[in-house]
Amino acid sequence: MTEVLRADKAGVTRAAALLRDGALVSFGTETVYGLGADATNADAVAAIFHAKGRPHFNPLICHYTSLDSAFRHVVADERARRVAQRFWPGPLTLVLPRQPDCPVALLTGAGLDTLAVRVPGHEAAMALLREVGRPIAAPSANRSGQVSPTSAQHVLDGLGGRIAAVLDSGPCAVGVESTVLDLSGPEPTLLRPGGVTIQDLESLLGPIRRGTPPTGGELRSPGLLPSHYAPELPVRLNVETVAEDEALLAFGPPVSGARCQFQLSAAGSTVEAAARLFEGLRWLDAEGSHVGARGIAVMPIPDDGLGVAVNDRLQRAAAPRG
Numbered sequence: 001m002t003e004v005l006r007a008d009k010a011g012v013t014r015a016a017a018l019l020r021d022g023a024l025v026s027f028g029t030e031t032v033y034g035l036g037a038d039a040t041n042a043d044a045v046a047a048i049f050h051a052k053g054r055p056h057f058n059p060l061i062c063h064y065t066s067l068d069s070a071f072r073h074v075v076a077d078e079r080a081r082r083v084a085q086r087f088w089p090g091p092l093t094l095v096l097p098r099q100p101d102c103p104v105a106l107l108t109g110a111g112l113d114t115l116a117v118r119v120p121g122h123e124a125a126m127a128l129l130r131e132v133g134r135p136i137a138a139p140s141a142n143r144s145g146q147v148s149p150t151s152a153q154h155v156l157d158g159l160g161g162r163i164a165a166v167l168d169s170g171p172c173a174v175g176v177e178s179t180v181l182d183l184s185g186p187e188p189t190l191l192r193p194g195g196v197t198i199q200d201l202e203s204l205l206g207p208i209r210r211g212t213p214p215t216g217g218e219l220r221s222p223g224l225l226p227s228h229y230a231p232e233l234p235v236r237l238n239v240e241t242v243a244e245d246e247a248l249l250a251f252g253p254p255v256s257g258a259r260c261q262f263q264l265s266a267a268g269s270t271v272e273a274a275a276r277l278f279e280g281l282r283w284l285d286a287e288g289s290h291v292g293a294r295g296i297a298v299m300p301i302p303d304d305g306l307g308v309a310v311n312d313r314l315q316r317a318a319a320p321r322g
């Protein structure tokens, strides 16, 4: 059962308690309804992908109460400060490099070195963020492949029964998603058109490069690119027998023999495996190199539930490097 909460003090308090507990709560913003989870809790973020039924990990937007709190987790240069000061709170998302000590779960950013951050211009969303006291990761609150919801009823139509609660703050004023602007490189790049126009951004930043044109209403996600973060060590999939000079990404009952290993889920849960995947790949890459492993061996992971997304990501990690 999904609780429908009114966006008053009691509703916000309840929604915040659920989020701090690792549950999923949908909430209204000025753009569309988001499907929120504590961004620092990898298990909660994995549950987002599970609820949405996504076949792959898309990097998610992290929501903050203020420019200062957002820019503590990413590296913001002068350009980022200029646009943020002008358009936050509001329908603008900035993609920036993660700070080395950023506490946001790697899964939130789909394992990337960058993080998308936004301060929503919406009273109830702000009240919720303040009450939670942590960044909230939130994609649009629709099932994968469906359109973004702009009312609590839309959310219930798609996700009712799959999430703990929806904080009903009425219809969304903007109705389209935020503009996604990538400022992680030297050239400002528009990744998704949205609530803030490109002309408004260009008046502050000068010419902005357009990312790949939208397909099916959404831009190609960096999470879909084959070159998207891959470990330095070669990756071998569906390994039944691990060599003693390999680093092992384990799943299920423990096996011995590897030079070092990282357990994704001893219990064989694909949701737990999703939550630990990027952490595991990074750890094995570093530790494996340290102990002289020649590659990363990955045990078979069932291709159902979040296992589909885990395997999709692993296949990219194992693909020939371009």
Ligand code: TXA
Residues within 6 Å of the ligand: 029, 031, 032, 033, 034, 035, 058, 059, 060, 061, 091, 093, 095, 109, 112, 114, 115, 116, 118, 138, 139, 140, 141, 176, 177, 178, 179, 180, 182, 191, 192, 218, 219, 220, 221, 222, 223
């Ligand atoms: O208006 C919105 O932005 C809504 C509300 C809830 O804030 N959220 C939303 O999230 O639309 P979502 O997950 O449906 O879209 C996020 C977009 C995707 O196109 C994703 O690829 C991009 O932002 N994105 C997120 N992190 C990124 C990153 N590190 N690098 C590049 N693109 C990123």
Ligand code: MG
Residues within 6 Å of the ligand: 139, 140, 148
């Ligand atoms: Mg979406």
